[in-house]
Amino acid sequence: MNIGIDLMGGDYAPRAELEGILLALRELDNDTQVFLFGNQEFAKRESKDFFEEVLSYSNVRFINCPDIVEMSESPIKALQNKPKSSLNLGFQYLAGNKIDVFSGVGNTGAMLVGAMYSVKTIEGIIRPTISSVLPKPNGKTGIILDVGINPDCRQDVLFQFGLLGSIYMKTVHQTENPKVALLNIGEEKEKGNLVTQAAYTLMENTKKFNFVGNLEGYDLFSDKADVVVCDGFTGNIVLKTAEGIFKLIKQRKLNDDYFNTYDYEQYGGTPILGVSKPVLVGHGISSPLAIKSMIMQSKIIVENDLINKIKSKLNN
Amino acid sequence: MNIGIDLMGGDYAPRAELEGILLALRELDNDTQVFLFGNQEFAKRESKDFFEEVLSYSNVRFINCPDIVEMSESPIKALQNKPKSSLNLGFQYLAGNKIDVFSGVGNTGAMLVGAMYSVKTIEGIIRPTISSVLPKPNGKTGIILDVGINPDCRQDVLFQFGLLGSIYMKTVHQTENPKVALLNIGEEKEKGNLVTQAAYTLMENTKKFNFVGNLEGYDLFSDKADVVVCDGFTGNIVLKTAEGIFKLIKQRKLNDDYFNTYDYEQYGGTPILGVSKPVLVGHGISSPLAIKSMIMQSKIIVENDLINKIKSKLNN
Numbered sequence: 001m002n003i004g005i006d007l008m009g010g011d012y013a014p015r016a017e018l019e020g021i022l023l024a025l026r027e028l029d030n031d032t033q034v035f036l037f038g039n040q041e042f043a044k045r046e047s048k049d050f051f052e053e054v055l056s057y058s059n060v061r062f063i064n065c066p067d068i069v070e071m072s073e074s075p076i077k078a079l080q081n082k083p084k085s086s087l088n089l090g091f092q093y094l095a096g097n098k099i100d101v102f103s104g105v106g107n108t109g110a111m112l113v114g115a116m117y118s119v120k121t122i123e124g125i126i127r128p129t130i131s132s133v134l135p136k137p138n139g140k141t142g143i144i145l146d147v148g149i150n151p152d153c154r155q156d157v158l159f160q161f162g163l164l165g166s167i168y169m170k171t172v173h174q175t176e177n178p179k180v181a182l183l184n185i186g187e188e189k190e191k192g193n194l195v196t197q198a199a200y201t202l203m204e205n206t207k208k209f210n211f212v213g214n215l216e217g218y219d220l221f222s223d224k225a226d227v228v229v230c231d232g233f234t235g236n237i238v239l240k241t242a243e244g245i246f247k248l249i250k251q252r253k254l255n256d257d258y259f260n261t262y263d264y265e266q267y268g269g270t271p272i273l274g275v276s277k278p279v280l281v282g283h284g285i286s287s288p289l290a291i292k293s294m295i296m297q298s299k300i301i302v303e304n305d306l307i308n309k310i311k312s313k314l315n316n
Numbered sequence: 317m318n319i320g321i322d323l324m325g326g327d328y329a330p331r332a333e334l335e336g337i338l339l340a341l342r343e344l345d346n347d348t349q350v351f352l353f354g355n356q357e358f359a360k361r362e363s364k365d366f367f368e369e370v371l372s373y374s375n376v377r378f379i380n381c382p383d384i385v386e387m388s389e390s391p392i393k394a395l396q397n398k399p400k401s402s403l404n405l406g407f408q409y410l411a412g413n414k415i416d417v418f419s420g421v422g423n424t425g426a427m428l429v430g431a432m433y434s435v436k437t438i439e440g441i442i443r444p445t446i447s448s449v450l451p452k453p454n455g456k457t458g459i460i461l462d463v464g465i466n467p468d469c470r471q472d473v474l475f476q477f478g479l480l481g482s483i484y485m486k487t488v489h490q491t492e493n494p495k496v497a498l499l500n501i502g503e504e505k506e507k508g509n510l511v512t513q514a515a516y517t518l519m520e521n522t523k524k525f526n527f528v529g530n531l532e533g534y535d536l537f538s539d540k541a542d543v544v545v546c547d548g549f550t551g552n553i554v555l556k557t558a559e560g561i562f563k564l565i566k567q568r569k570l571n572d573d574y575f576n577t578y579d580y581e582q583y584g585g586t587p588i589l590g591v592s593k594p595v596l597v598g599h600g601i602s603s604p605l606a607i608k609s610m611i612m613q614s615k616i617i618v619e620n621d622l623i624n625k626i627k628s629k630l631n632n
Contacts, residue, residue, distance in 0.1 A: 137564060148501055151509035185464055185552040193467035193549045217556025221564065233509045234550055236501040240533025241554050245561050248453060248537065254570045 001031070001302055003295060004099035007038030008069070008086040009106020010284050014043045017105070018050035020291020025057050032299065033059050035099050037086035040064045065089050075110035079117065087111070091118035094277050101298040103269055103280035105291065111281045112149055112272055119277040122307070124314045126157050128274030130281065131165060132239055133267045134228065136221055137258050141173060144183070144220070145273070146232035147239055153231035155198035158182070159206070160314075164273040165227035166209035167313055171304045172297075181215035181225035183234060188214070195231070208313070268293025271301055273310070278302055317347070317618055319611060320415035323354030324385070324402040325422025326600050330359045333421070334366035336607025341373050348615065349375050351415050353402035356380045381405050391426035395433065403427070407434035410593050417614040419585055419596035421607065427597045428465055428588055435593040438623070440630045442473050444590035446597065447481060448555055449583045450544065452537055453574050457489060460499070460536070461589070462548035463555055469547035471514035474498070475522070476630075480589040481543035482525035483629055487620045488613075489542075497531035497541035499550060504530070511547070524629070584609025587617055589626070594618055 005021060007014040021034060028034070036054070040062070043051045054060055067082035069075055078085060087110060094102040095118045104111055112128065121128055131145035145161050146153065153161075162180045169178040182199055184192045189200050191214060203211040215225050220238065230238070249259050268290045269282035278301045282294045321337060323330040337350060344350070352370070356378070359367045370376055383398035385391055394401060403426060410418040411434045420427055428444065437444055447461035461477050462469065469477075478496045485494040498515055500508045505516050507530060519527040531541050536554065546554070565575050584606045585598035594617045598610045 137568075151501060183553060185467060185549055185556075193547070196549075217553040217558075218560040218563070220557050220560055222560075230553075231509070233501055233512075234553060237499060237533040237546075237550055238553055238557050240501075241536050241557055242533075242561060244534040244536055244538075245558060247534070248574070249565070249570070252453075252572050252574060254565070254572055256568050256570055258564070258568060 001299065002033045002035055002099040003298055003302075004035040004037060004090050004093055004102040005295065006086045006090050006102070006104030006106060007036050007043060008065070009104040010282070010286050012285070012287075013105075014038055015047040015050060016286060016288050017291055018043070018047050018054050019288035020286070021054050021295065022050060023288055023292035024295040025054070025060070027296070028059070028299070030059050033061060034295075035093060036060065036062045037065055037090040037093075038062070039066065039068050039086070042068060063089055063093070075107040076113050079110060079114055087114050091115065094279070095119050100302045101278035101280065103282065103294050103298050105269070105282035105284055105286040105294070107284075108149065108281050111279060115272055115275040115277075115279045119275055119279070121274050122276050122311055122314060125274040126160055127153070128272050129161050129164060129232075130270050130272055131168065132235070132270060134221060135261045136223055138223055140223060142226045142228065143169060144228040144230065144235050144239065146230065146235050148232045148236035150232040152233070153195065155195050155202055158195065158199040158229050158231065159202045160274075161229045162203060162211065162227065163208050163313065164310065165229065167310050168271070168273060168306065169226050171306050171309050172300055175226050177210050178226040179212045179224065180209045180227040180229060181212050183220075183228050183230035183238070184214035184216065186214065187216065199229075268295075268297050271306070276307065278307060317615065318349045318351055318415040319614055319618075320351040320353060320406050320409055320418040321611065322402045322406050322418070322420030322422060323352050323359060324381070325420040326598070326602050328601070328603075329421075330354055331363040331366060332602055332604050333607055334359070334363050334370050335604035336602070337370050337611065338366060339604055339608035340611040341370070341376070343612070344375070344615070346375050349377060350611075351409060352376065352378045353381055353406040353409075354378070355382065355384050355402070358384060379405055379409070391423040392429050395426060395430055403430050407431065410595070411435050416618045417594035417596065419598065419610050419614050421585070421598035421600055421602040421610070423600075424465065424597050427595060431588055431591040431593075431595045435591055435595070437590050438592045438627055438630060441590040442476055443469070444588050445477050445480060445548075446586050446588055447484065448551070448586060450537060451577045452539055454539055456539060458542045458544065459485060460544040460546065460551050460555065462546065462551050464548045464552035466548040467552075468549070469511065471511050471518055474511065474515040474545050474547065475518045476590075477545045478519060478527065478543065479524050479629065480626065481545065483626050484587070484589060484622065485542050487622050487625050488616055491542050493526050494542040495528045495540065496525045496543040496545060497528050499536075499544050499546035499554070500530035500532065502530065503532065515545075584611075584613055587622070592623060594623060
């Protein structure tokens with residue numbers, strides 16, 4: 001398996017990436033090749049020690065990317081204007097099957113656009129989506145999607161999110177028959193805004209996933225659902241509200257095992273669901289541990305053949 | 317001043333109402349008349365002791381309402397079919413200026429519909445709204461609106477929510493020049509769904525209220541805004557998510573002064589903003605203390621002439 005990583009994204013690039021890759025390399029077997037996409041001069045200047053240590057591994061390949069996207073540039077415009085950037089070359093390798101998965105902690109919008117222009121969406125996908133992890137007090141894990149890249153969604157898009165989330169939970173988290181719920185303002189079918197009312201009608205009789213009905217905000221962290229479906233506007237605001245409260249819990253020095261698990265470092269990255277090859281994006285402030293988690297997760301996604309499972313279930 | 321209360325709403329009617337009214341009567345002066353709307357037989361049967369004690373106050377008037385809305389009936393249909401219910405007679409007294417404010421802890425939808433059919437909306441109001449309190453760690457109080465009665469909102473409706481919230485915070489909470497923010501998925505103007513993008517454009521240059529820009533979920537409980545504007549779908553889900561986490565905090569026996577203030581009993585009720593007379597609704601599970609808070613709040617709203625302040629600012 002060939003795993004590709006962008007060294008140039010994120011707030012602490014390339015040092016956090018290189019340190020995280022080192023953590024991962026200690027656990028990966030030698031058959032897993034790691035492809036690094038970055039600017040050699042920059043990597044040497046900013047993080048010579050880690051860079052040289054990473055390159056000393058026999059299963060590491062470094063792809064030098066001469067074009068550097070400056071902080072002041074729009075990362076999306078740079079996809080067009082800087083063909084030899086780490087993002088462009090990474091997606092080029094992915095599209096050309098030289099790597100099996102590409103991940104980075106740069107700008108999410110740029111990763112999404114890069115994926116859509118290079119490897120494209122899976123046939124039948126209306127909008128690709130990204131999810132976020134919902135850790136439960138009982139130790140289980142759920143997901144919520146979309147969490148920001150699709151602020152306006154039609155009902156058929158929400159329906160697909162339910163399907164994508166269900167396949168993801170089954171394939172990557174080994175959840176049997178994942179419970180899919182629609183985030184809404186009441187439990188009854190007729191509750192909601194126009195789009196969720198219409199989405200409920202599409203979902204209630206489907207055989208494509210296990211729809212369990214509407215879920216209210218109270219129950220987001222309960223065991224009532226494994227997959228919570230919403231538009232990216234609602235999902236983004238709900239997640240950030242929860243993060244804001246968790247931050248207050250920490251600031252107020254309340255120590256608790258459960259609330260301490262709300263740690264993005266454990267989860268690392270999240271796949272862009274619906275594109276035709278595995279692409280993962282991580283938080284811009286990713287630490288080395290988060291980078292390592294993202295690499296390990298990208299390996300699981302390839303091993304479990306997530307993309308082909310989505311392809312086969314989408315059109316049946 | 318004449319304050320009207322529905323005795324028949326809520327899960328613990330009429331006992332919680334009567335006990336709460338007793339708590340309020342001990343603090344109200346004799347010039348404040350309290351009008352109770354309820355079924356005499358029911359009140360005597362369910363809560364004879366409190367009922368007789370309340371009626372012993374010289375500033376209490378009891379209006380017997382023969383029609384009783386059963387649990388199995390739609391409260392909204394009952395507005396038409398049971399003209400002598402407590403809700404109908406309460407609104408009739410309000411419309412006829414026999415009382416200055418009417419409040420109840422029954423079904424919110426029924427209170428809204430009752431208000432709209434009896435006292436109507438203020439001229440120029442597109443959609444009435446209800447808000448909820450946001451207590452801050454620094455001891456201040458903000459509000460978020462809408463929180464559920466308007467799941468789909470156009471941009472001009474969101475703009476009015478900003479204005480209504482601003483007038484409410486200034487008039488009732490004495491907040492100088494309230495900071496009004498739009499709940500959104502990023503701080504930049506161009507972020508959001510189609511409606512919040514359009515609402516931002518309407519708000520950014522207004523002189524009607526102090527618009528401070530977009531607010532992200534992280535900052536809901538911060539001091540960045542006094543009034544947080546959103547559609548009722550988002551507001552309802554965000555509030556219930558927060559309530560769900562606060563409940564988890566309690567379940568996990570984390571004791572903290574700030575999180576303990578998330579106690580609806582303190583706030584009691586919330587006005588339906590945009591109708592032409594003061595109407596307050598409270599939580600169906602309201603305790604006597606919550607009922608008392610709602611009565612004291614209804615007094616403040618009348619004393620500060622909230623309705624006329626809305627009327628004068630709406631059309632200028």
